[in-house]
Amino acid sequence: MYQQLGKYITDRVAIDDEQLQVVFSHFKSLTLKKNEMINILGTPARRMYFVNKGCLRVYFVKANGAEVTRRFAFENTFSTSLTSFISGEPLTEITKAIEASELLYITRDDFYGLLDVMPAWGKFYRNYLEFAYVTNTKRLQSFATHDAAERYKQLLKESPHMVLRLSNKMVANYLNISQEALSRLKSKI
């Protein structure tokens, strides 16, 4: 049950087995059906999730009800509404399983508690924050400097697995264009 999580952590930071067991002891498992949500707009993010199997989609909701995907979390990645997890403010994005999924989660209290007593966890968190920052900033840059066709080509090149695994609708939503626009793009390239 903790095998993937253990590999994920030890791939990123030096930690002895005893400490790793302490980390594991704070994680509980959660099984989701397809299309099940794991949070509610307006409440604070109280958990950090690790995907053992399946896929999560994290998306903003516009004033008119339209959705825009911020990210997908596939197997062996962490996911939470980090902005809310950090600040404690109400979250502004929904997380939903787009496939039947198996997750592990640690509560926010336990997560920050570990930071105070385990330096290795502090390093792990720093690594996580750095990676999350880099990912999001590259995405911001992509939106700010590329048009839809360029964003699609970039996605094909850098994350072909996403294009293969996800429906057109999901890919279009991730690129922040309509399904129709993506369909037309694909027929031209």
Place this chain on the structure above:
Amino acid sequence: MYQQLGKYITDRVAIDDEQLQVVFSHFKSLTLKKNEMINILGTPARRMYFVNKGCLRVYFVKANGAEVTRRFAFENTFSTSLTSFISGEPLTEITKAIEASELLYITRDDFYGLLDVMPAWGKFYRNYLEFAYVTNTKRLQSFATHDAAERYKQLLKESPHMVLRLSNKMVANYLNISQEALSRLKSKI
């Protein structure tokens, strides 16, 4: 010379005076004229800057040469191309003084060196990363979910000092719209 920096740090993290002096000892000063650049596209970010006076603009450059501002750094803020600072990869955004400015800077090597020997600096960095992540993600959300008029109203409400201090051209560029579009927006509101 280090007064503002000292206040900035002690406002965010518990640190004794001796350690603070060690931190100061790694910072050097730099004076910039208006429009002077402090980095070159394609090289790695080797310094973290602190603005004592003036203002920096950090912007991406599109394939056609057009510029899009990622952020402004006013007095008492840190600034660097964090994506490159973290990864060591070539940077993809330019930082330029838009007013005559007085900066302090610490090199990347010294910055990461401090992390290894001073736990308080680790906490400071964590705080910095969290803030940078939250800021950038909110910006991504704003672009993904709001049109130009809404982004302008949000800016007026949340950062009126920016609208007051910066030229229309700079504000428009920050909103990722043309100067003409901003001018028309303003006449309608």
Place this chain on the structure above:
DNA sequence: TGATTTTAATGATCCAGATCAATGTTTTTC
């Protein structure tokens, strides 16, 4: 397995915001 829902593709039309152009105004510079 057949019925319903979801997805994909393509055409027609629309719109936010870009671009080009002209004119006046402010700022910079020497």
Place this chain on the structure above:
DNA sequence: GAAAAACATTGATCTGGATCATTAAAATCA
């Protein structure tokens, strides 16, 4: 403090991608 450069405003036109509509193909479900 005059000349040059940069900035702001307003009008005219253009365009990438949205939206609406239709039909066909896949998934999903009873």
